[in-house]
Amino acid sequence: MKKEKSKTKGSDSKKEIIPEHIGFIVDGNRRWARQYFFPVNYGHQKGYERVKNVIEWCLKKGVKVLSFFIFSTENWKRSKKEVAHLMSLIKRLFQEDLQYLMDQEVKLSISGWIDDPQLEPEIKKIAIIAQEKTKNNKRGIVNLAFNYGGRSEIVHAFKGMLRDGIKASQVNEEIISQYLWTQGLPDPDLVVRTSEKRLSGFLLWQSAYAELCFLDKYWPSIKEKDIDRILTDYSQRKRRFGK
Numbered sequence: 001m002k003k004e005k006s007k008t009k010g011s012d013s014k015k016e017i018i019p020e021h022i023g024f025i026v027d028g029n030r031r032w033a034r035q036y037f038f039p040v041n042y043g044h045q046k047g048y049e050r051v052k053n054v055i056e057w058c059l060k061k062g063v064k065v066l067s068f069f070i071f072s073t074e075n076w077k078r079s080k081k082e083v084a085h086l087m088s089l090i091k092r093l094f095q096e097d098l099q100y101l102m103d104q105e106v107k108l109s110i111s112g113w114i115d116d117p118q119l120e121p122e123i124k125k126i127a128i129i130a131q132e133k134t135k136n137n138k139r140g141i142v143n144l145a146f147n148y149g150g151r152s153e154i155v156h157a158f159k160g161m162l163r164d165g166i167k168a169s170q171v172n173e174e175i176i177s178q179y180l181w182t183q184g185l186p187d188p189d190l191v192v193r194t195s196e197k198r199l200s201g202f203l204l205w206q207s208a209y210a211e212l213c214f215l216d217k218y219w220p221s222i223k224e225k226d227i228d229r230i231l232t233d234y235s236q237r238k239r240r241f242g243k
Contacts, residue, residue: 016231016232016235017234017235018061018062018063018231018235019063019188019189019190019211019231019234020063020064020065020186020189021063021064021065021066021067021185021186021187021188021189021190022058022063022065022066022067022188022189022190022191022192023066023067023068023069023145023188023190023191023192023202023203023207023210024051024054024066024067024068024069024191024192024193025069025191025192025193025194025196025199025200025202026047026050026051026068026069026070026194026219027193027194027195027196027200027218027219028047028194028195028196028217028218028219028220028221029043029044029046029047029218029219029220030043030044031043031195031218032046032047032218032219032220032221033046035218040082041082041085043220044082044085044086044089045089046220047219047220048089048092048093049220050219050220050222051068051070052097052100053222053224054066054068054222054227055104055106055142056104057224057227058227059104059106059139059140061227061228061231063140064140064141065140065141065143065185065186065188066140066141066142066143067111067143067144067145067182067185067188067203068142068143068144068145069145069148069200069202070090070144070145070146071086071090071112071145071146071147071148072145072147072148072149072200072201073112073113073147073148073149073152074149076118087120087123090123090146091122091123091126093130093144094123094126094127094129094130095126095130098130098133098134101130101134101137101142102133102134102137104137104139104140105137105138105139105140106134106137106139106140106141106142107131107134107135107136107137107138107140107141107142108130108131108134108141108142108144109131109141109142109143109144109182109184109185110127110131110143110144110146110181111143111144111145111146111148111153111180111181111182111185112144112145112146112147112148112181113147113148113152113156113181114127114128114146114147116147118147119147127146141185143182143185145202145203148181148201148202149201150199150201150202150203150204150205151201151204153180153181153182153204153205154176154180154204154205156179156181157176157179157180158176158179160179161175161176161179176205177205180205180206182203182206185206187203187206187207187208187209187210188203188206188207188210189210189211189234189239190210190211190212190213190230190234191203191207191210191211191212191213192213192214192215192230193212193213193214193215194214194215194217194218194219194221194222195215195216195217195218195219196214197214199212209239209241209242211234211237211239213230213233213234215230
């Protein structure tokens with residue numbers, strides 16, 4: 001889905017196409033920190049702050065849904081110290097910074113395996129509370145891909161269908177989408193990644209026709225002018241959806 005904004009200058013009229021849903025793969029926090037001789041955890045802290053900036057910049061420009069890949073199922077392989085710090089940032093968002101989401105008038109959505117035994121029970125609890133408190137916000141949606149993996153999501157969906165007795169003859173794209181962690185959200189129009197040029201399992205099913213944008217910079221270095229350039233580039237592309 002997409003929408004158009006009309007810009008008029010004198011007698012000229014130009015339509016800017018704004019994506020409804022942008023997915024961001026938040027990458028490069030550790031390398032940014034090392035580049036400037038900071039501790040790795042400081043890089044994650046700056047990356048966390050940049051997520052909040054990007055939310056504000058994109059909402060201001062008319063984007064309605066923002067997905068952020070903030071913790072993958074593979075990230076458990078990192079050191080216990082680093083994982084603990086990442087979890088502390090997650091808790092901060094769900095609790096201390098919940099008012100920020102309320103002030104931005106956005107609904108919080110979480111896509112990922114929050115029933116994972118590796119997760120602290122408290123995280124699941126506060127995640128559910130945060131989603132409940134923001135459910136009536138109408139300005140936009142912030143979807144966090146947390147403890148998320150694209151293949152894991154599809155496996156989870158098929159297990160759900162088997163559990164519910166869905167017959168093979170009933171399985172189609174619509175049914176599968178209803179069992180994904182992103183159920184109820186529109187597919188992304190645009191996926192943006194910093195520092196690398198791969199999807200790393202992010203929204204594999206949902207991104208089938210998404211436009212892709214790779215930025216040669218680390219996530220904490222992204223600026224509002226980068227968002228402007230991304231949107232301008234997207235507006236100039238022609239999406240054919242196989243036609």
